[in-house]
Amino acid sequence: MRVLVMTAVAPEQDAIRRGLGDDPRFEYALAGVGLAASAVNGALALSKAPYDLLLIAGIAGGFEGRAEVGSIVVASEIVAADLGSELLDGFSSLEELGFGASRVPVAEELARRATAALQAAGLPAQAGPVLTVATATGTAATAAALAARVPGAAAEAMEGFGLATAAQRLGVPVLEVRTISNRVGPRDRDAWRIGDALQALEAAGSVLAEVL
Numbered sequence: 001m002r003v004l005v006m007t008a009v010a011p012e013q014d015a016i017r018r019g020l021g022d023d024p025r026f027e028y029a030l031a032g033v034g035l036a037a038s039a040v041n042g043a044l045a046l047s048k049a050p051y052d053l054l055l056i057a058g059i060a061g062g063f064e065g066r067a068e069v070g071s072i073v074v075a076s077e078i079v080a081a082d083l084g085s086e087l088l089d090g091f092s093s094l095e096e097l098g099f100g101a102s103r104v105p106v107a108e109e110l111a112r113r114a115t116a117a118l119q120a121a122g123l124p125a126q127a128g129p130v131l132t133v134a135t136a137t138g139t140a141a142t143a144a145a146l147a148a149r150v151p152g153a154a155a156e157a158m159e160g161f162g163l164a165t166a167a168q169r170l171g172v173p174v175l176e177v178r179t180i181s182n183r184v185g186p187r188d189r190d191a192w193r194i195g196d197a198l199q200a201l202e203a204a205g206s207v208l209a210e211v212l
């Protein structure tokens, strides 16, 4: 299986690469931060070779009660959670507005096997929707609104939907694996445990190398 591994930034790439090991099946590219950069860079990178899988990896915020700091989330679906229109009393998604899709499916069976293998290895892993947002959540009110909008929301990050949209357009299956550096909610950058999340990403990579 020829796998393109994309992360937003280089420290995430270094971590997942350490885990996946020196294996020619895995190739790497940077997405940049956010939807626009990741969609463009994803399309460019995926166009260079016939890949069997796009593995989106990186750190993320975890929703309270769903994904604790240091744990691993395997996306069950990738949801552009703030793509739509704010209403006076809520939110309309792209689907509800009639403008297209705000969700990209993942390679379901592979996601199931990856979650099971991570758990079997004793790692704190769970499956759930991974949200893509344009603005990292910074208040309890936004965290609650997103959790209500996407039942079971496990994590939020900023690149999944852009990368997955490029992959879907090019017919490449997608897996998104995130490790949790911080809680989704009131912004407290000093509380982010980036080192722990990068270590978890490395550990996840060493298990994923056996699954992919």
Ligand SMILES: O=C(O)c1cccc(C(=O)CC[C@H]2O[C@@H](n3cnc4c(=O)[nH]cnc43)[C@H](O)[C@@H]2O)c1
Residues within 6 Å of the ligand: 008, 009, 011, 012, 032, 033, 034, 058, 059, 060, 061, 062, 133, 135, 136, 137, 156, 157, 158, 159, 181, 182, 183, 184, 194
């Ligand atoms: O400062 C560092 O050493 C460092 C190392 C690795 C990654 C970073 C980042 O800041 C990556 C930004 C990236 O992280 C995702 N992320 C993480 N937490 C959240 C969140 O609560 N809400 C949204 N996104 C989050 C996101 O995908 C960013 O691209 C720094």
